[in-house]
Amino acid sequence: MNHFRNYNLARASLRPRYWLVAGLIGLLAGLIGGPALAEDVELAKAEKDCLACHDKEGVNKTLQNGEVLSMRISTKAFVESMHKENSCEDCHADLDAKTHGKVKSDIKSKRDYTVSQADVCRECHKKKYTQYDDSVHAAMIKEGSKKAPLCSDCHNPHTVKSFKEVLPIEATPCLKCHEPIFKAYSKDVHGLERVAKGKSAPLCADCHQAHDVKAASMGEGIKDACLSCHKEAVAQHQDWLPNTGRHFAAISCPACHAPDAKRRVNLRLFDSATNVQMSEKTGVPQFARRADEADSKGMGLDERALWSLLKEFSQDSSSGKTVLRGRLEVQSGVEAHQLSEKSKALKDCNACHKEGASPFQSVTLTIAGPDGRPLRHGVQKDVLSSLTSMDSVRGFYAIGSTRIKLLDYLLIMVMAGAVCVPIGHMTVKLLFKGVREKLEAERLVAAAGGTDAATPATSPASSTEQAPK
Numbered sequence: 041m042n043h044f045r046n047y048n049l050a051r052a053s054l055r056p057r058y059w060l061v062a063g064l065i066g067l068l069a070g071l072i073g074g075p076a077l078a079e080d081v082e083l084a085k086a087e088k089d090c091l092a093c094h095d096k097e098g099v100n101k102t103l104q105n106g107e108v109l110s111m112r113i114s115t116k117a118f119v120e121s122m123h124k125e126n127s128c129e130d131c132h133a134d135l136d137a138k139t140h141g142k143v144k145s146d147i148k149s150k151r152d153y154t155v156s157q158a159d160v161c162r163e164c165h166k167k168k169y170t171q172y173d174d175s176v177h178a179a180m181i182k183e184g185s186k187k188a189p190l191c192s193d194c195h196n197p198h199t200v201k202s203f204k205e206v207l208p209i210e211a212t213p214c215l216k217c218h219e220p221i222f223k224a225y226s227k228d229v230h231g232l233e234r235v236a237k238g239k240s241a242p243l244c245a246d247c248h249q250a251h252d253v254k255a256a257s258m259g260e261g262i263k264d265a266c267l268s269c270h271k272e273a274v275a276q277h278q279d280w281l282p283n284t285g286r287h288f289a290a291i292s293c294p295a296c297h298a299p300d301a302k303r304r305v306n307l308r309l310f311d312s313a314t315n316v317q318m319s320e321k322t323g324v325p326q327f328a329r330r331a332d333e334a335d336s337k338g339m340g341l342d343e344r345a346l347w348s349l350l351k352e353f354s355q356d357s358s359s360g361k362t363v364l365r366g367r368l369e370v371q372s373g374v375e376a377h378q379l380s381e382k383s384k385a386l387k388d389c390n391a392c393h394k395e396g397a398s399p400f401q402s403v404t405l406t407i408a409g410p411d412g413r414p415l416r417h418g419v420q421k422d423v424l425s426s427l428t429s430m431d432s433v434r435g436f437y438a439i440g441s442t443r444i445k446l447l448d449y450l451l452i453m454v455m456a457g458a459v460c461v462p463i464g465h466m467t468v469k470l471l472f473k474g475v476r477e478k479l480e481a482e483r484l485v486a487a488a489g490g491t492d493a494a495t496p497a498t499s500p501a502s503s504t505e506q507a508p509k
């Protein structure tokens with residue numbers, strides 16, 4: 041309670057004429073004590089004066105671009121808001137009392153007005169700015185986006201409520217700009233749970249953060265959020281999913297939990313020394329240009345093009361080594377929010393571990409764009425699976441010098457054919473170990489002898505033979 045008094049006083053001390061008002065409010069609150077209820081809030085004369093003009097039907101202003109901005113501020117909503125103890129002047133110090141309301145001000149558009157007021161909250165909410173400044177939304181604004189949110193796009197300063205209250209999911213500010221995702225979310229396992237039971241199930245900001253929002257498919261932030269609520273999840277998957285850690289690293293949670301989603305393999309470029317995902321340098325759009333050049337027919341990058349791109353990016357990277365890391369994910373943002381109850385989740389090993397499995401029919405290459413969001417380019421699916429691509433895959437090994445686990449694995453799948461089902465987890469593991477070792481050996485031989493694309497004579501039978509050793 042006391043600290044908002046402090047905000048008022050701190051600001052008021054800068055403007056002597058507010059000493060009296062603020063002092064009186066402070067004194068009054070000190071005398072009364074306890075939390076002020078909405079109906080107890082007695083607005084100061086200054087606020088009443090403003091609202092005498094502003095709390096009227098139909099006070100509108102037509103802006104230069106033709107948009108109509110309502111000038112109406114509801115006294116009731118303001119008095120019930122978290123800012124009820126602030127004076128209008130706290131945020132509107134730049135108005136000229138002499139001309140205000142008489143001379144029309146120049147405002148180009150709603151967006152222009154919002155942008156011009158964007159720093160208003162800084163003085164009292166510094167910490168939120170620090171978080172927000174690091175977000176994908178703020179980065180988009182820096183890149184010139186006209187659509188990314190500023191503070192007042194998500195919080196109406198005149199009506200803002202406490203987030204400690206459980207509001208209906210429709211009150212989430214994200215809905216305004218991400219409606220298709222909101223619709224999907226509101227029908228998925230969490231949206232339904234949130235409506236039925238309130239606070240425990242996540243709303244947008246519980247998975248994405250509210251201020252420090254990051255690009256969704258980058259980093260581990262969302263996965264960590266899932267696991268912070270579902271603390272037992274790793275152990276529960278381990279009961280049936282061998283090497284859960286590796287699966288979780290290579291597959292996004294929605295790829296299994298949104299059963300109807302279309303999936304794809306996303307090859308992500310990493311700098312192998314820093315272990316950071318490669319990103320486009322601001323102002324030097326290279327990725328799109330290079331990828332377009334390498335893929336002149338627009339059919340998706342083939343093995344050769346992918347390899348030469350990788351070489352180019354390696355020259356740019358600090359370590360001189362760019363590696364690809366595969367990740368299985370859903371194809372659209374909407375599908376990422378169609379999580380179902382657990383009984384519908386993908387459990388069939390063959391859905392992935394079978395030649396021609398559908399998730400591997402669509403492949404993209406991504407890099408982080410200047411605002412942190414992914415830039416994508418299509419890749420021909422053969423890059424992953426055709427035996428003739430062995431050589432360029434070896435090339436990646438050489439350049440990357442790290443094992444590209446997904447590619448590695450996919451090759452094994454192609455060669456070993458349908459593997460899993462009844463053999464049991466240990467057998468499966470051993471089997472894979474065997475094939476891996478064999479592949480590695482072949483690779484070393486090829487590297488040493490400089491032989492060309494000799495296809496290893498691995499067959500399901502021979503790989504099974506390797507298993508028991």
Ligand code: HEC
Pocket residue numbers: 086089090091092093094101111128129132135140141142143144145146
């Ligand atoms: C005499 C009536 C009147 C009073 C009193 C008044 N306003 Fe206004 N206000 C207006 C009108 C009319 C406009 C629209 C001006 C225009 O069309 O450019 C306006 C516009 C505004 C705007 C929009 C931005 C801008 O620069 O046009 C803000 C913010 C605002 N008023 C805040 C306040 C605050 C805060 C107070 C009290 C300190 C206040 N007003 C008192 C009539 C009034």
Ligand code: HEC
Pocket residue numbers: 087090091094109110111112113118123126127128129130131132153154155157160192193197198
């Ligand atoms: C916590 C800060 C804050 C307080 C307190 C505040 N305003 Fe505002 N006000 C803003 C911001 C920020 C905007 C710009 C909103 C936007 O982006 O359109 C604004 C916009 C307005 C507008 C333009 C119409 C609109 O809704 O955009 C009017 C009129 C206005 N304020 C009047 C008032 C009056 C009257 C009071 C006191 C009763 C008041 N404000 C208190 C921050 C504040």
Ligand code: HEC
Pocket residue numbers: 161162165168169172177189190191192193194195203213214245246249250251
């Ligand atoms: C993209 C929407 C969005 C933007 C932009 C945004 N906020 Fe928030 N803010 C939220 C949501 C959602 C919550 C409540 C949930 C939470 O905190 O996790 C929240 C909570 C808050 C809270 C109260 C919660 C607390 O932890 O005390 C404050 C204060 C706040 N925001 C201020 C700001 C300021 C200042 C800015 C501008 C720098 C800003 N917000 C920008 C969505 C946004």
Ligand code: HEC
Pocket residue numbers: 043044045047048051122123126130131160161162163164165191192195197200201202203204
């Ligand atoms: C003069 C100081 C001041 C300014 C400027 C200001 N606020 Fe606040 N804000 C407060 C105070 C005081 C509270 C009361 C809650 C608290 O104790 O933090 C508050 C509460 C909030 C809350 C609700 C926090 C919660 O507990 O859920 C949000 C959201 C918020 N402000 C957003 C904004 C935004 C957006 C702006 C700019 C348009 C802004 N504020 C400008 C002082 C200010």
Ligand code: HEC
Pocket residue numbers: 176177180187188189190193194213214215216217218244245248249250253254255256257413414
């Ligand atoms: C004023 C509009 C607006 C609001 C409100 C808004 N966003 Fe955004 N957001 C955008 C725009 C525009 C983009 C870039 C286009 C896109 O990816 O949809 C974006 C991008 C994002 C991204 C990155 C997308 C990616 O490619 O990974 C995430 C995550 C995100 N928003 C989450 C949120 C969350 C969570 C909220 C609510 C707390 C929110 N947004 C509120 C406009 C908004």
Ligand code: HEC
Pocket residue numbers: 263266267270273276277281287288291292293294295296297382383385386387
């Ligand atoms: C390979 C597919 C796959 C991946 C990847 C996956 N899951 Fe699952 N998950 C399942 C299946 C299948 C079940 C149901 C298991 C059962 O009930 O036998 C399940 C069950 C769950 C359950 C319910 C646990 C219980 O027993 O009550 C939660 C929570 C869950 N998963 C969260 C996650 C999270 C979080 C991630 C990402 C870190 C994730 N899952 C990744 C397939 C997967």
Ligand code: HEC
Pocket residue numbers: 214215218221222223225230242243244245246247248256257258262292293294369370372373374376377
């Ligand atoms: C249960 C956690 C969770 C909740 C709740 C959630 N999201 Fe997401 N969101 C995700 C995941 C997971 C992804 C996909 C990340 C990936 O590709 O790995 C995602 C992706 C996104 C993206 C990027 C889409 C794209 O085009 O790539 C946006 C934007 C987004 N979410 C906004 C929202 C909004 C708005 C809400 C609330 C209506 C919301 N999210 C609720 C987990 C969540």
Ligand code: HEC
Pocket residue numbers: 229230233240241242243246247262263265266267269270293294297379380381382383
């Ligand atoms: C704020 C906490 C929270 C976060 C974050 C969260 N969940 Fe949940 N989740 C819940 C709650 C609560 C339920 C419903 C109760 C239950 O079944 O556990 C639920 C249900 C589920 C279920 C259905 C389980 C079943 O028994 O059928 C799955 C699957 C699931 N979550 C996956 C995820 C994934 C994937 C993420 C991240 C993208 C995630 N959750 C993030 C709280 C959370």
Ligand code: HEC
Pocket residue numbers: 280281282283286287290291295296368386387388389390391392393399445446449460461465468469472
């Ligand atoms: C959604 C697709 C998907 C499903 C379903 C799936 N996997 Fe996997 N699995 C993968 C991918 C992708 C990898 C490669 C991960 C890596 O190497 O980084 C992998 C790796 C493996 C590995 C090799 C791990 C290692 O140590 O190298 C084994 C063994 C395996 N899976 C067995 C299974 C079994 C058994 C099932 C069924 C119970 C199953 N998987 C279900 C996609 C899937």
